[in-house]
Amino acid sequence: MHGHSTFEPKNGFVKWLEARLPILSFSHESFVAYPTPKNLNYWWTFGAILSFMLVAQIITGVVLAMHYTPESTMAFDSVEKIMRDVNWGWMLRYAHSNGASMFFFAVYIHMFRGIYYGSYKAPREVLWILGVIIFLLMMATGFMGYVLPWGQMSFWGATVITNLFSAIPFVGDQITVWLWGGYSVGNPTLNRFFSLHYLLPFVIAAVVGLHVWALHVVGQNNPDGVDIKDVKKDSVPFTPHATMKDSLGIAVFLLLYAWFIFFVPNYLGDADNYIPANPMKTPPHIVPEWYFLPFYAILRSIPNKLAGVVAMFAAIALLAFLPWLDTSKVRSGKYRPLFKIFFWIFAATAIGLGYLGAMPPEGGYVLAARLLSVSYFAFFLVILPVLGLVEKTKPVPATIADAVLAKH
Amino acid sequence: MAFMKKFGLAAAAVIGLVALSTPSLRAAEGAEEPQPTRQNWTFAGVFGTFDKAQLKRGFQVYKEVCSSCHALHIPMRTLAQPGGPGFTEDEVKALAATYTVHDGPNMQGEMFDRPGRPADYFPAPFANPEAAAAALGAAPPDMSLLGKSIKYERGFPKFLWDPLPLPGAVYQEVGPDLIYAILNGYTHDDDPNWNLYFPGHKIAMPKPLTDGQVQYKDGAPATVQQYAKDVSAFLFWASEPNMEYRKLIGRRVLVFLLVFAVLLYFTKKRIWADVAH
Ligand code: HEM
Numbered sequence: 001m002h003g004h005s006t007f008e009p010k011n012g013f014v015k016w017l018e019a020r021l022p023i024l025s026f027s028h029e030s031f032v033a034y035p036t037p038k039n040l041n042y043w044w045t046f047g048a049i050l051s052f053m054l055v056a057q058i059i060t061g062v063v064l065a066m067h068y069t070p071e072s073t074m075a076f077d078s079v080e081k082i083m084r085d086v087n088w089g090w091m092l093r094y095a096h097s098n099g100a101s102m103f104f105f106a107v108y109i110h111m112f113r114g115i116y117y118g119s120y121k122a123p124r125e126v127l128w129i130l131g132v133i134i135f136l137l138m139m140a141t142g143f144m145g146y147v148l149p150w151g152q153m154s155f156w157g158a159t160v161i162t163n164l165f166s167a168i169p170f171v172g173d174q175i176t177v178w179l180w181g182g183y184s185v186g187n188p189t190l191n192r193f194f195s196l197h198y199l200l201p202f203v204i205a206a207v208v209g210l211h212v213w214a215l216h217v218v219g220q221n222n223p224d225g226v227d228i229k230d231v232k233k234d235s236v237p238f239t240p241h242a243t244m245k246d247s248l249g250i251a252v253f254l255l256l257y258a259w260f261i262f263f264v265p266n267y268l269g270d271a272d273n274y275i276p277a278n279p280m281k282t283p284p285h286i287v288p289e290w291y292f293l294p295f296y297a298i299l300r301s302i303p304n305k306l307a308g309v310v311a312m313f314a315a316i317a318l319l320a321f322l323p324w325l326d327t328s329k330v331r332s333g334k335y336r337p338l339f340k341i342f343f344w345i346f347a348a349t350a351i352g353l354g355y356l357g358a359m360p361p362e363g364g365y366v367l368a369a370r371l372l373s374v375s376y377f378a379f380f381l382v383i384l385p386v387l388g389l390v391e392k393t394k395p396v397p398a399t400i401a402d403a404v405l406a407k408h
Numbered sequence: 409m410a411f412m413k414k415f416g417l418a419a420a421a422v423i424g425l426v427a428l429s430t431p432s433l434r435a436a437e438g439a440e441e442p443q444p445t446r447q448n449w450t451f452a453g454v455f456g457t458f459d460k461a462q463l464k465r466g467f468q469v470y471k472e473v474c475s476s477c478h479a480l481h482i483p484m485r486t487l488a489q490p491g492g493p494g495f496t497e498d499e500v501k502a503l504a505a506t507y508t509v510h511d512g513p514n515m516q517g518e519m520f521d522r523p524g525r526p527a528d529y530f531p532a533p534f535a536n537p538e539a540a541a542a543a544l545g546a547a548p549p550d551m552s553l554l555g556k557s558i559k560y561e562r563g564f565p566k567f568l569w570d571p572l573p574l575p576g577a578v579y580q581e582v583g584p585d586l587i588y589a590i591l592n593g594y595t596h597d598d599d600p601n602w603n604l605y606f607p608g609h610k611i612a613m614p615k616p617l618t619d620g621q622v623q624y625k626d627g628a629p630a631t632v633q634q635y636a637k638d639v640s641a642f643l644f645w646a647s648e649p650n651m652e653y654r655k656l657i658g659r660r661v662l663v664f665l666l667v668f669a670v671l672l673y674f675t676k677k678r679i680w681a682d683v684a685h
């Protein structure tokens with residue numbers, strides 16, 4: 001997309017560099033002149049917030065890794081040493097563990113934003129699918145990171161989740177043994193999880209690069225779901241407008257993050273993870289981290305293990321098909337009265353599933369989880385395809401400038 | 409539309425029914441324990457700090473009672489760290505010297521015993537958990553993290569506001585509240601292993617504290633309640649010895665961010681002032 005200004009090197013060194021590696025003009029185009037729809041609301045600051053969190057996780061993680069020992073008899077104690085003896089170790093660790101939660105919190109908002117405003121629709125399908133890939137990588141990273149302190153929940157969470165692979169017909173048991181590097185979760189498992197937990201964030205960073213590239217090819221969607229037609233009238237330059245708004249979004253988000261780090265650092269974690277891993281003693285309730293709970297609830301709501309695993313992965317994979325499951329020609333939920341209602345039912349379904357995932361699988365909880373699982377899949381497979389055909393949408397403004405005018 | 413309203417109502421009804429029916433379900437299991445009462449701790453909240461005298465008394469209870477069965481896997485020097493019970497370095501040196509530490513090998517390749525030093529960890533009462541289990545029937549947990557490793561379920565909806573910066577919320581003291589409750593929860597005189605608050609009511613540790621058992625030097629009452637309170641506070645500190653500093657830094661960070669966010673807000677407003685959006 002064509003930007004607001006062009007990059008004109010004045011300084012001799014910059015000219016020299018431009019002729020060899022035009023990185024400065026590229027950055028100028030991408031982060032200064034880049035046209036940003038002027039009607040974006042604060043839900044659009046979450047991309048910047050996520051970028052910030054990714055960097056924060058990598059920096060705190062790299063420093064933690066300098067003090068952490070990925071060995072099953074030493075891992076737990078090494079984390080305690082970080083908490084007690086390493087200078088600022090408690091802050092690094094609480095920042096990293098709560099950072100994972102903040103990262104997921106932000107990514108869920110980012111995704112719901114995308115769904116509400118139809119940001120996955122043409123021409124943003126690839127941008128969206130790259131997002132789904134990032135989400136999968138984040139889940140793998142989060143899961144393996146939680147194993148590293150080698151507490152009770154680390155160990156038993158790893159046992160439960162890796163055991164899921166044994167549901168694969170014929171080769172399931174072999175695959176599970178291969179994942180473990182032994183006949184149960186043990187030191188080899190911890191070691192490879194550490195290796196992968198260190199690796200994956202950089203893979204995420206690379207896919208984020210593609211994600212932002214795709215974004216800059218097709219341009220940002222916006223609350224009204226209409227494309228930029230006239231750069232001058234519909235958009236503002238990224239810097240200073242979006243940069244400043246994103247900075248404010250990040251600062252407010254940091255307030256929440258800091259609150260968790262400094263005042264309620266253990267609220268989101270499980271107390272059981274302060275007990276060293278003990279393969280001989282199963283905790284009464286094995287509960288994954290909160291950000292996996294909706295999917296965990298879907299897994300458990302089906303009595304057959306293989307079917308449960310398939311449903312759980314399908315619940316995530318379906319996201320990638322959203323651009324084609326949603327048949328509506330109108331992009332933004334703002335102009336789709338029926339969609340709006342179903343969107344909020346879907347959001348409530350996801351939260352409800354999250355709550356049920358933390359509860360023991362018994363009695364009314366099981367029934368509720370089943371009903372909500374049906375509701376979850378119905379949103380993708382029934383509601384979205386049908387709505388596009390039957391819904392009477394509201395008139396969509398012709399341009400962003402018109403939409404803004406209508407508001408004032 | 410009517411269909412949708414019904415669907416929404418049905419979803420709400422399902423969630424409501426589950427929420428209502430569940431406590432009775434749990435009660436039917438027969439394992440229902442009452443929730444511990446929330447105690448007033450000096451270390452709770454945004455401005456919480458430890459009561460040094462209380463930590464000293466709590467340590468005394470640990471040393472004279474708990475330590476005969478429970479390990480406390482922290483370095484003894486922690487006792488002299490700022491934000492703790494406030495023992496002096498010399499006091500900790502003298503205390504450490506009262507312990508015998510197995511060390512080695514020396515230049516002759518032999519293991520030897522020596523007096524403890526502040527950098528040593530508190531020696532454990534048993535060589536390993538198996539030895540503890542053989543002697544006591546079950547292995548008592550190490551106490552270095554007990555203040556944060558035990559919890560009771562707060563339940564819906566309390567868990568929703570426990571983390572929030574509201575008066576009466578910011579609840580991080582689940583651990584010490586439960587320890588305190590358990591130490592005071594031996595309510596069946598005929599069964600020293602029955603506990604009102606312990607999950608399932610059967611606890612392997614028989615009632616550990618009795619009135620008058622520990623002689624405080626500061627005039628605090630020599631009662632089970634007081635001992636329980638002091639040792640719970642001590643254990644919370646042992647699990648989070650940096651808490652005071654953490655909260656101090658946290659307050660500064662919040663103030664900084666708040667000011668920074670306000671400045672950013674006005675800068676942003678200024679920049680967007682001439683753009684209709
Ligand atoms: C590490 C994680 C992620 C980072 C750092 C990231 C970063 C960004 C950034 C900087 C933007 C532009 C600003 C904005 O619209 O908020 C963006 C847009 C977008 N992201 Fe992400 N993202 C991440 C994960 C995801 C995921 C998991 C999804 C979906 C499954 C996703 C879907 C999208 C979509 C559809 C857009 C375009 C939105 C629009 O223009 O309306 N992203 N992302």
